Amino acid sequence: MVMADPRRAGVLGERLLARAERERDPAGAAVSLRILGLAARELQDPALAASRLRRSVAVAGRARLPELAALSRMSLALVLNDLGRPNAALAEIGRALSALDGLPLARARMQHGILLRRLGRVDQALAAYTSALAAFRRHDDRLWQARALTNRGVLQAYRGAFAAARADLGRAEQLYRELALPSAAAQAQHNLGFVAAQSGDIVTALTWYDRADEHFRRSGSRPAEALIDRAELLLAARLLPEAHQAAQEAVETAAAARLGTLLPQARLLQAQAALAAGDVAGAREPARLARRAFTRQERGRWAVHAEYLQVRAAPGRRTARLRALADALDAAGWPEQALEARLYAAESGDPAALADLAAVRPGRGTARLRIRACHAQALSRLHQGDLAGARRALRAGLRLLDQYRAALGATELRVLSSAEGGDLAALGVRLAVSERSARQVLAWAERWRAATLRLPPSTPHDDPDLVRELAQLRRVTAELAGDSLDAIRRTRPLQRQRALEDAIRRRTWRTEPGTSPVDTPGSVDEITAGLGDRALVELVEQDGRLLAVVVAGGQVRLCPLVEAAALGPETAALRFAMRRLVLRYGSPASLAAAEAAARHGLRQLDDWLLKPVAGLTGDRDLVVVPTGALQALPWAALPSCGGRPVTVAPSATAWVRGTVNRRTELDERFVLVAAARPDHAIGEVRALAELAPSARLLIGPRATVAATLAAIDGARRVHLAAHGEFRADNPLFSHLDLADGPLTVHDLTTLRRAPDLVVLSACDTGLSAVHPGDELMGLTAALLGAGARTLVASTGPVDDEATRELMLGLHQRLRAGQDPAAALAAAQAAAPVERWATAYSFSCFGSGAA
Known part of the structure; x- marks a missing residue:
């Protein structure tokens, strides 16, 4: 009992x-x-x-x-x-x-x-x-x-x-x-x-x-x-905030119960989670307390692990101590930590530490351990002057990473796991740059970039419990969106919303992976041939500097650009100014200042990013593959892009595969969806229906999440007009507000046949959270990952009336036979000058084809 x-x-x-x-x-x-x-x-x-x-x-x-x-x-x-x-x-x-x-x-x-x-x-x-x-x-x-x-x-x-x-x-x-x-x-x-x-x-x-x-x-x-x-x-899955929370709960539970054996183990996890998140200072005290307890308990195997974390968290790099601890960790049965210690020691460039890596052999163990062993082997070969051997080891590690990612069904886990290959890809790019080989820089960048989109699609979610929880979340969100709740009465629905979101995330982590083989990255020759008369500008950050790989006219060139640190503040300032212009915040004088600031920001970013390569790209249609903060840049608004088609792609591989893979399993349906709000949405969709009388309409109360998903699954083209929200705190809950609540990224994972072209006439729908490897999470990435070829969406707020006119111009040109990228560029060029901020908030993502 x-x-x-x-x-x-x-x-x-x-x-x-x-x-x-x-x-x-x-x-x-x-x-x-x-x-x-x-x-x-x-x-x-x-x-x-x-x-x-x-x-x-x-x-x-x-x-x-x-x-x-x-x-x-x-x-x-x-x-x-x-x-x-x-x-x-x-x-x-x-x-x-x-x-x-x-x-x-x-x-x-x-x-x-x-x-x-x-x-x-x-x-x-x-x-x-x-x-x-x-x-x-x-x-x-x-x-x-x-x-x-x-x-x-x-x-x-x-x-x-x-x-x-x-x-x-x-x-x-x-x-x-x-x-x-x-x-x-x-x-x-x-x-x-x-x-x-x-x-x-x-x-x-x-x-x-x-x-x-x-x-x-x-x-x-x-x-x-x-x-x-x-x-x-959770730490192994790189779910770092969740790992830190679980470790904290373990510390509190063990301390309250005075579980002296488990408390230092929980503190060890606290230190590991802090280090993984880059919080070196936050790792010091739990590592110290853990080591002291393990030593007192005569648990030497654990004490050496805690000492390793203490050294990692200490100011300065103690190469000699790390080397000694690597041997002790190996002897104590901590192979992953031993390899980590050797890699950290080798980062200093110390010849003895690099020589230690010669004994590392990719063999048995978890995929993460074998990936890191490949990195160690590459560094060792490089130290020995064997460049070909180093490249082979790097490629082997990235192949293992592909297999590891493919075994994870959930998009979130796949995206986060890409960080495991960061050191491998960075070393590959560094070697290519040192040899001034633009083709190799492009090849290495593509090997890691947005690799989640190359993985076999996961099994679509048809878990009835997930469907039920998403429906409950819609009801709670709709309740919170109403005006009837005061701050006190909102507390319980907010708690329920957080609990449901947590339950949904945990359920989706258990998604079974797909069974088809992993797709290989596009070769440089495949990318070059696929571009035709277009020009590709792929941006790569290497050792703090931005580089552009330009492919045009059959040639591949490498062009150094600006220090990467300058881009984030300038992009943020531009987005702030354009937001004020769209929302019309402030006095006429302040709006004039915002106009000047936005124009200045666009010229500055253009000077940094596109003018240096203008002699290579000419006036060709552009395919841009951004990196980091530049994913949110309104590229079409840059002066060098004025009037010409611009497609923003997650990778050159995703772009070239999207241009050639027009799917035969879709029917030619055109679906128009309009929520009751914003006010212009229904009028916008009715006007579009006049252009396409055979289109299927879901308007107002009929535009529910279930009806919308059923209608767009397998359709060729889709236009959705609704309020949109990007959730920076939880990108997979970014959504469009429909009649019965939010249509989230999680809902989109139920699609079995995503449309070829999706137009999202809403605010912020083109924004994504950016993770290592330029892996994206948000509505854009979800639709492209589900198989959509092209997405037209905004990277900021938009004005209702200006959006309506832009969308009519876009669809008129689409019906005339233009590709989405060309149609959007022409519609933007025709927009009234006073509404330029809304028009150029929209970008064409994916392949630019339909």
Whole structure:
């Protein structure tokens, strides 16, 4: 009962203890106190558990009941270990082992194995588990069989014997279910997630963790150990804010329960999460506290890990110490951290540190470990002067990254995982720049850039629970959008909105990947041939400087541009000025100042980005592949782009593949959707319907999310007029406001056949969150990733009437046979000069074709 319902067991234990004390029954009192101690441990109060178990030992000792005393010592040993007192725990289990025989002795041996495993004595622990398990089977003790299998399964995962681990834990879960112990079964499920995490299978690990977490949340107690494991997995998936939050919760839970063994492990995760997020200062104190606790507990394997994090977080680079710690980490069984330490040491350029990398061989281990091993091998080959070998290692690492990303079904996980290849791609570009090879710079840039769009599409979401949660989110968002709620009454809907968004994200992380092969990046020859008479300007940041790779007239040229640091402030200032012009904020004088500031910003950015390459591009139609903050630049507004078609593409590969892949599975439907707001939307769509009488219309209350998704799935062309919002805090919840609430990026993942051309007549719909590798998250990336060839959308707010006129001009030219990029350029050129800010807020994304 202690495992099934520890609170009820505690109540019954108190009654039994009271009766035993009335009847002066020392055996009953000792057993009752042990029950109360074990219940307190299950309820994560190890200090109370230790107090009760010591009383049990004392009562049994005074009554000369050695077996009962030994059984309580066996339980006390685990609690002392929880409290971070491993030596005291070993002393107690030693006394228990000397006083027991038969089945109780087997149980004590298994508990001894738990202590040995936590002290890093793995082989001894495995022998203890296996011996105890044989005894439990002889005695048909199914509960202790399940416990032994659980502990041995976790140990097998640490040893890398994943098949054996899954077999042990699967059998343990089955036994716990047969014994009607749901909490223990949930812990076995969590441990199955741990096995998957250790093997690098993030999707399966998340699935198991979430399944177990549902039980933990219902029971009102999330174990600190489960939070630690979750934080470690989220860190591996580069979900850094979530990893930091889970680590913080683990620290708080372990500290409140005085779990001395788990508290330093939670602090270790805190330090790792801070370092991964670039918060070096925030990593120092948790790493120091963790190392001090591990040292005091004589847990040397963990102490060396904490010391490594301390050195990482210390000011300055201590190359010699990092090299020494790499050897210690290897010896302690931390291969990933050992390789990290060698790579950090080698970044200093120290010849000895670079020489250390020669011993690194990409072999077994998780994909992340093998990717980093390829980086180490490339640096080593470069140090030895073997440029060809360095390039081979870099290409091998990026191939592994493609496979790793493809195994993640969720767009968010795929995008974030691209950061694993940053060092590889940067080194490849650096080598190409040093050789002044424009073709190689383009090839390396394309190898990493927007690679998520080259992956096989994930299975479309048709999970009924996800559909239900998205519908609930729409209702809550619609409620918050109303004017009837005051600040106090909005609190609960806001909390519900955050909880639903969190649940939806967690559910989508478990998306199964597609099964088709990974697409290779476009070759330089393929890109050059696909451009025809157009010119490509692909921007690459290298060592703080922006470079332009220009492909035009069959030639590939490399042109140095401006320091990258100057671009962010100038782009932000331009966007601010254009926003004021569109929204008409301020007095006539302030609007005149905004006009001047916007024109100046456009000229300055043009001088930096396009004028230096004007002699190479001529007056050709432009395909621009931006980087970083330049993804939000209104490219068509730059003076060099005046009147000519400009297509903004996530990568040259995405552009060239989009131009040639006109899909035959789409029908020729033209779908027009208009929400009731903004006021111009319905009028805009009705005017467009006059141009295309056969178009399908969804207007006002008919423009629901479900109806819109059903209508646009498989259509050739789509026009949506609605309010739009880019969620910088959570880009996958960027949305268009329809009749029944927001149409989010998550909703778009249900499309099985995305339209070829999508026009979003709304504010901010072309904005994206930019991640390493120029991976994008937002409405634009979602539609292009789903298969859309071209998207017309805005990178800022827009004026309603000016937008209506621009959209009519765009569609008139589309019906006349112009491609979207050319049609948009002509419509922008024809817009009234006083409305230029709205007209040029729109860009043509993707391939520019339809």
